[in-house]
Amino acid sequence: MKHKVKVTVLDKKLYPELQQKYCADPNSGVCPCYNVGDEFVFYRDGDRDDFWHLGLNTLVKTNGNADTVAGGPKLPFCSEAWDAISRYIYTGLQGGSVMAGWMKDENVMITCCSDGTRPVIFKIERIDYE
Template sequence: MKHKVKVTVIDKKVYPELQEKYCADPKAGMCPCYNIGDEFVFERDDENDHFWHGGLNTLVKTSADPDSVAGGPKMPHCSEAWDAISRYIYTGLQGGSIMKGWMKRENEMICCCSDGTRPVIFKIERIDEASLHSADTD
């Protein structure tokens, strides 16, 4: 069985009172790297290995200019986001349970980046696909 992983930006938050108090730019605003609704698909096979390239060129859907989105053709995923999501992506690409016993579905996880003043919230899903070889032998 082949496994892909789909990552969707489901929300973005901003805490202006924390930015005012702690950030060098007190008006930093929302994360500029992602947009709500952005979707990314990770594959790992003989032709693609998106994981080892920081998710570069995994963007499959956005409402913005793809060149300006992390994970698009010009920019890998933000390091704070990548640190939060990469372990679940790797597990899913290997066919493992992403969060069995915590989430309703073991192939899903909801997590966010570690930017405390403007976190981005991601839904990560393992997608299972029958391989071509197993379909040929059935």
């Protein structure tokens, strides 16, 4: 059995009151790295190891410009996002349970990056295949 991991951007939030109060650029807006609906697929077999390349070129679907999406052909994942989701991706690629006992499906996790003024919400799914 082989395992791949699909990551989907479910939502992007914005807290302008926090940006106004705390950010150097009080009008920095929503995260520019991802679009709602972006999908990424990670593999780790044979010559392909997307995990150790920080998700570079894992983008399979976007409604934006692929060259400007983190995880597209030119940019690895954003460091804040990668820090938050990489443990679930690695677990899934190894065939482990992503979040048993917390989510309805132990192979799915909903999480977000740690940018407190403009977090991105991700769905992470382990997919088993032959």
